[in-house]
Amino acid sequence: MDRTLSRRVLLGALAAGTLAACAPSGGPPPSTQNENADGLTTDDGVKDVTFTSWSMNEAASKAQLQELLDAYKSSAGVTIKTPSYPYNDYLKQVILQLQGGQVAGAVQLDVTWVASLGAMGKLADLAPLAKDVRYTEAGLKVGQYDGKQVGLPWTHGAIGLVGNSELIERAGITTEPETLEDFEAALTELKGLGGGVVPYAAMTKVANLKDIVVWMWTFGSPVVEDGKIVVGDEPSVEALTWYKGLYDKGLIGKDMDRFDARALFGQGKVGLYDDAAPARKFVSANATDPKIGEKLVAWKRPVLKAGDQPQAMAWGHVLAVVAGGEGEYAAGQFVKHLTSDADTAITYFKSAGYPPTTQQALENPTFTGDPFASSFVEKVTATSKSDPLWVYPQSAQLYETLAKQVQAILIGDATPKQGLETAREAMQKLVG
Numbered sequence: 001m002d003r004t005l006s007r008r009v010l011l012g013a014l015a016a017g018t019l020a021a022c023a024p025s026g027g028p029p030p031s032t033q034n035e036n037a038d039g040l041t042t043d044d045g046v047k048d049v050t051f052t053s054w055s056m057n058e059a060a061s062k063a064q065l066q067e068l069l070d071a072y073k074s075s076a077g078v079t080i081k082t083p084s085y086p087y088n089d090y091l092k093q094v095i096l097q098l099q100g101g102q103v104a105g106a107v108q109l110d111v112t113w114v115a116s117l118g119a120m121g122k123l124a125d126l127a128p129l130a131k132d133v134r135y136t137e138a139g140l141k142v143g144q145y146d147g148k149q150v151g152l153p154w155t156h157g158a159i160g161l162v163g164n165s166e167l168i169e170r171a172g173i174t175t176e177p178e179t180l181e182d183f184e185a186a187l188t189e190l191k192g193l194g195g196g197v198v199p200y201a202a203m204t205k206v207a208n209l210k211d212i213v214v215w216m217w218t219f220g221s222p223v224v225e226d227g228k229i230v231v232g233d234e235p236s237v238e239a240l241t242w243y244k245g246l247y248d249k250g251l252i253g254k255d256m257d258r259f260d261a262r263a264l265f266g267q268g269k270v271g272l273y274d275d276a277a278p279a280r281k282f283v284s285a286n287a288t289d290p291k292i293g294e295k296l297v298a299w300k301r302p303v304l305k306a307g308d309q310p311q312a313m314a315w316g317h318v319l320a321v322v323a324g325g326e327g328e329y330a331a332g333q334f335v336k337h338l339t340s341d342a343d344t345a346i347t348y349f350k351s352a353g354y355p356p357t358t359q360q361a362l363e364n365p366t367f368t369g370d371p372f373a374s375s376f377v378e379k380v381t382a383t384s385k386s387d388p389l390w391v392y393p394q395s396a397q398l399y400e401t402l403a404k405q406v407q408a409i410l411i412g413d414a415t416p417k418q419g420l421e422t423a424r425e426a427m428q429k430l431v432g
Contacts, residue, residue: 039328040128046327049334050081050105052094055317057084060278060285064351068344072337078330081105088207088257091116091396098122104322105331109151111142111316112210112390112399118145119393124323126152129332133340139357142386143318151318152339153357155348157277158312159211160380161299167197167271168297176299180218180242183302187251190271201261201273202243202252204410209403211274213387215239217311219304224388229427231402232420240409240416247410266292272299276315277376278353298376312384316357349373355381394430401426 051069055061069080083103085093091113097103098120109117117123127149130140139153171189175182190199203211216223219242221235230236246252253261253270261273266287275282284293300310319335321328338344345356346364355373356362367373389395405423408414414422 039324040124040126040321040332041329043329044326046330047078048081048327049078049330050083050103050327051108051331051334052083052085052097052103052105053108054085054087054090055108056082057086058285060281061352061354064348067351068338068348071344072334076333076337078334080334095120098322104325105327106335107320107322108154109318109320111151111156111314111318112387112395114143114145114151114318115391116393116395117320118148118150122323123148123150124321124328124332125149126321126332126335129336133336134359135340135357136359136362138314139316142314142316143320151320152335154317154319154335154339155278155354156314156316156357157355157376158381158384159214159274159276159315160312160376160384161272161301162265162275162279163272163297163299164265164268164270164292165295165297167193167268171271177302178300178306180302180304184246184251187246187271188249191251193271196269197271198253198256198264198269199250199271200246200252201256201264201270202246203256203258203261203274204247204252204254204407205257205260206400206403206407208257209406210387210389210399211313212239212243212402212406213389214274214301214311214313215243218301218308222388229398229424229431231427232417232424236420237416240406240420243406244410244416268292277355277373277381280372281353296372298372298379300379310379310383312380314384314386317354392431397430398427401430 055065069082072078073080094103094107094117098117125148130149130152135153136156139156140149142156143149143151143153167190171186171193173186173189177183177186187199190197203209213223216231216236216239219235219239221230221233221239223229223231223236247254258275261270262275262282263286264270265273266283266285266289268289280293280296283296301312303310319339321331321335340358342358342360342364345358345361346366348354349356349367355377356367361367389398392398402423405414405419409416409419
């Protein structure tokens with residue numbers, strides 16, 4: 001497959017995929033539906049597993065994951081192929097290949113993509129594999145679409161604020177901010193360090209600007225209410241007004257995505273940024289500061305008024321299986337092992353920082369005894385909730401539509417009210 005397809009072609013295919021998935025008639029051909037679970041539970045003798053992922057494309061996780069795959073190959077007597085794509089291009093590639101029947105076996109999915117891929121009707125219902133495993137209830141939910149368990153939870157947590165304790169201490173910040181006012185004061189102190197330090201490496205590139213949803217929640221916007229997109233309401237306009245204020249004051253980084261933020265954090269140039277629980281591994285992968293992994297601290301997201309509940313976006317990865325065809329059984333056993341075997345889950349947590357998703361692994365002393373992981377669970381994951389846009393198969397397009405307007409607001413091409421109203425109208429058309 002040509003991996004250099006133009007952006008226009010890719011977006012066109014993505015739109016076609018989601019539109020086809022939403023069609024009121026037709027739907028996926030019967031052969032792609034998992035009406036009979038025998039393919040998952042009856043060994044057809046196939047010993048080849050294809051595992052499509054983005055984690056095998058990233059330095060922070062590739063080596064650690066390869067060790068787990070090698071161990072499974074040895075114990076299960078299978079071969080494993082590992083096609084991979086960069087995260088920012090991954091969803092489009094997988095949708096294109098599912099449409100063309102060019103992908104089979106196990107597929108790694110971000111929880112934000114479950115509805116988009118589930119609606120295509122090409123993923124197996126993995127409920128038969130989950131019934132005898134103590135997955136967390138929250139973990140199982142993020143892998144469900146339209147009543148089907150289309151993914152088994154591989155790692156689950158939230159995205160929250162991660163800080164550099166050394167810079168925070170140098171800036172004279174001794175108390176974790178509670179309110180937005182406290183937070184902005186702390187960012188100002190961090191800016192005062194100079195030396196190119198970015199106080200808050202918040203997302204400002206389109207690819208990751210979906211993070212703005214959490215700040216809209218903080219100001220009181222539900223983002224989606226009674227099935228209607230409500231961005232552009234008063235709380236969301238206030239959120240963007242505040243966010244642009246940070247941008248204009250140089251308190252957040254310009255032209256920043258998650259990869260940029262991690263790289264700068266690893267150089268000791270970022271006070272705070274938003275990331276998931278494995279942040280320690282992400283920032284350590286290419287860090288110039290060899291001790292950066294020891295300096296991470298988790299902060300509760302600041303609130304509008306003292307006493308409000310901090311907001312956090314649920315985060316995680318699931319493993320799905322493409323329904324039908326040879327190898328479905330082998331792929332099913334592979335994803336069940338990788339997600340539920342406690343020793344495997346703890347090994348992956350120790351090496352790559354990914355929180356496990358079964359009660360057995362979460363109660364393991366190796367996990368409970370990790371200060372950063374434990375703190376992150378207490379301060380961030382505990383109050384996390386799912387993004388309301390995830391339920392729409394068009395979520396990727398909704399995110400992109402919203403993000404483009406948020407970027408326009410940040411660079412001054414639209415006011416917060418104008419930009420969000422434009423986003424709302426376009427987003428509502430996408431979901432009908």
